[in-house]
Amino acid sequence: MSASVSGAMQPAELASLISKTAVLMEQFDRRCGEIELRLRTHSGELERLSQQVPAIVRQSADGSLHALPGLVMDRLGGGLERPVQEYQQRLQRAGNELETAALRLGSQIDRLQRLHRLLLWKTVAAVAVCLALLLAGGAWLSLHYAGVIEQNRLPAELLQAYNRADVTLCGGRLCANVETRGRRYGERGQYVPVAPR
Structure with missing residues (x-):
């Protein structure tokens, strides 16, 4: 700041x-x-x-x-x-x-x-x-x-990824259509890719 x-x-x-x-x-x-x-x-x-x-x-x-x-x-x-x-x-x-x-x-x-x-x-x-x-x-x-x-380039790339992802609001929270059979990411495998629109 x-x-x-x-x-x-x-x-x-x-x-x-x-x-x-x-x-x-x-x-x-x-x-x-x-x-x-x-x-x-x-x-x-x-x-x-x-x-x-x-x-x-x-x-x-x-x-x-x-x-x-x-x-x-x-x-x-x-x-x-x-x-x-x-x-x-x-x-x-x-x-x-x-x-x-x-x-x-x-x-x-x-x-x-x-x-x-x-x-x-x-x-x-x-x-x-x-x-x-x-x-x-x-x-x-x-x-x-x-x-x-x-x-500011990295946030722009992230915003483009959000726009391509199948994401919506569900009762004030973010919901995503995930690929259940997709490869998992993170230390414990807690992240799954969001399905494209």
């Missing part, structure tokens, strides 16, 4: 575990989808910005370089060479800062792509683990119920 109760509890526990695992996988998939959407949005924005930075630097440099000769002539004419040099230094610093920002932007894009790949691998691993658990649970259930069927 206790073996059948513990056997019945194990599939219930397995079903509960599978249900909880399915809920966790659903939440994990939903969160991965949200993160992937955010990553795509940020990646697109970063890529767009990284493509715009060289054009902005060129445009700024071109505009500055076009205005630079006139400014130099004015400064030289007025005896102000020093402010021109300071302006060039500021322009060079601004170019260096823009280049540093572009490099940082590129490294952030690389980090986001690595994170995205990591999340994809984690999702694949979680799905593989869940499939393995489902397969293991299915295999265990198959083996368990094969054992139950094997245990």
Whole structure:
């Protein structure tokens, strides 16, 4: 009796575990989808910005370089060479800062792509683990119920023998039409075969 109760509890526990695992996988998939959407949005924005930075630097440099000769002539004419040099230094610093920002932007894009790949691998691993658990649970259930069927096979054979025998109820008791000349069985020969129907 206790073996059948513990056997019945194990599939219930397995079903509960599978249900909880399915809920966790659903939440994990939903969160991965949200993160992937955010990553795509940020990646697109970063890529767009990284493509715009060289054009902005060129445009700024071109505009500055076009205005630079006139400014130099004015400064030289007025005896102000020093402010021109300071302006060039500021322009060079601004170019260096823009280049540093572009490099940082590129490294952030690389980090986001690595994170995205990591999340994809984690999702694949979680799905593989869940499939393995489902397969293991299915295999265990198959083996368990094969054992139950094997245990109940003998009573099924006995029931078939009862159905073929000439047996009936006599006043609430079982009566049988026995073969009186048949071979006897048992230690003292107390059993005789029942005649077939």
